[in-house]
Amino acid sequence: MINLVVRDLHKRFGGNHVLKGVTFEVNGPELIGLIGPNGAGKTTLTNVLDGAIKPNSGTVYLNGQRIDQLQPYEVALAGLGRTFQVTRSFRRMSVLENLYVPALAMGRHESKAEIHGKAMDVLEFLTMDHLRNEFAQALSGGQQKLLELGRLLMLNPDVVILDEPFAGVHPRLMEIIYAYIRRVNDEGKAIIIISHQMDSIFSLSQRLLVLNFGDLIADGPPEEVKRDPAVIEAYLGAEEDEETAQPEEA
Ligand SMILES: Nc1ncnc2c1ncn2[C@@H]1O[C@H](COP(=O)(O)OP(=O)(O)OP(=O)(O)O)[C@@H](O)[C@H]1O
Ligand SMILES: [Mg+2]
Numbered sequence: 001m002i003n004l005v006v007r008d009l010h011k012r013f014g015g016n017h018v019l020k021g022v023t024f025e026v027n028g029p030e031l032i033g034l035i036g037p038n039g040a041g042k043t044t045l046t047n048v049l050d051g052a053i054k055p056n057s058g059t060v061y062l063n064g065q066r067i068d069q070l071q072p073y074e075v076a077l078a079g080l081g082r083t084f085q086v087t088r089s090f091r092r093m094s095v096l097e098n099l100y101v102p103a104l105a106m107g108r109h110e111s112k113a114e115i116h117g118k119a120m121d122v123l124e125f126l127t128m129d130h131l132r133n134e135f136a137q138a139l140s141g142g143q144q145k146l147l148e149l150g151r152l153l154m155l156n157p158d159v160v161i162l163d164e165p166f167a168g169v170h171p172r173l174m175e176i177i178y179a180y181i182r183r184v185n186d187e188g189k190a191i192i193i194i195s196h197q198m199d200s201i202f203s204l205s206q207r208l209l210v211l212n213f214g215d216l217i218a219d220g221p222p223e224e225v226k227r228d229p230a231v232i233e234a235y236l237g238a239e240e241d242e243e244t245a246q247p248e249e250a
Helices: 040-049 072-078 094-107 112-124 141-155 171-186 197-206 222-227 229-235 236-245
Strands: 003-013 016-027 031-035 057-062 081-082 159-163 189-194 209-211 217-220
Touching: 003 040, 016 040, 016 057, 031 040, 031 057, 031 072, 031 197, 040 081, 040 159, 040 189, 072 081, 072 094, 081 141, 094 112, 094 141, 112 141, 112 171, 141 171, 171 189, 171 197, 189 197, 197 222, 209 222, 209 229, 217 229, 222 229, 229 236
Parallel strands: 031 189, 031 209, 081 159, 159 189
Antiparallel strands: 003 016, 003 057, 209 217
């Protein structure tokens, strides 16, 4: 069974104490929402979990393997994948090639034909087959988000962290992102979704984590978290402001 154990993570950028002892566990195919105000540390937590930055202290174990000192590609091999709040792709490579890269880099002994077949299936799922030979840089912001999901589908990690998957995405593409989340969850994988879009978060999540300037102030069922005075004070009370104030990429 999938098991992610995050223990007492601290991260400081100079004098800015961004993660202040973050502790939680993920067990099995949980669908978790991670919310909190701008600057709360959600993306930083993701960066620590995927190996992009090292914590000052604390540990992360995935399925029994310690991963907090690994490089991002080693973390990906261990079974944790993420998308980026500001999307990253190989801009001068085609959409199809962008999907080949992670599969080839992982060296899983799949043949090129197998990787191509998988990439074509992924593009069909994302309704992007017609874009397969376009440069990634020609895609819209929403399509770039889908391409990141495509990269995760190529790798099929046990734990997926989606950093603001809905921000700036056209409603038609939102449906595909929802379908991705259902699919991955049905396959028994764990998903952590970071979002300021409370309607989506509350309708999708089975469990909510609330990060407030480095402190995890709530962890529980959405209905409970919604009524938690500390959460209302720190974040949900300002929900409407947060949504309208979001300076997201198109
Ligand atoms: N590489 C970095 N170097 C220095 N400070 C950083 C770095 N990354 C993040 N920070 C700081 O860490 C704090 C948390 O930022 P982070 O991006 O993790 O917040 P967030 O919860 O993802 O916010 P948002 O909802 O706006 O995406 C902020 O004060 C930010 O300025
Ligand atoms: Mg962020």
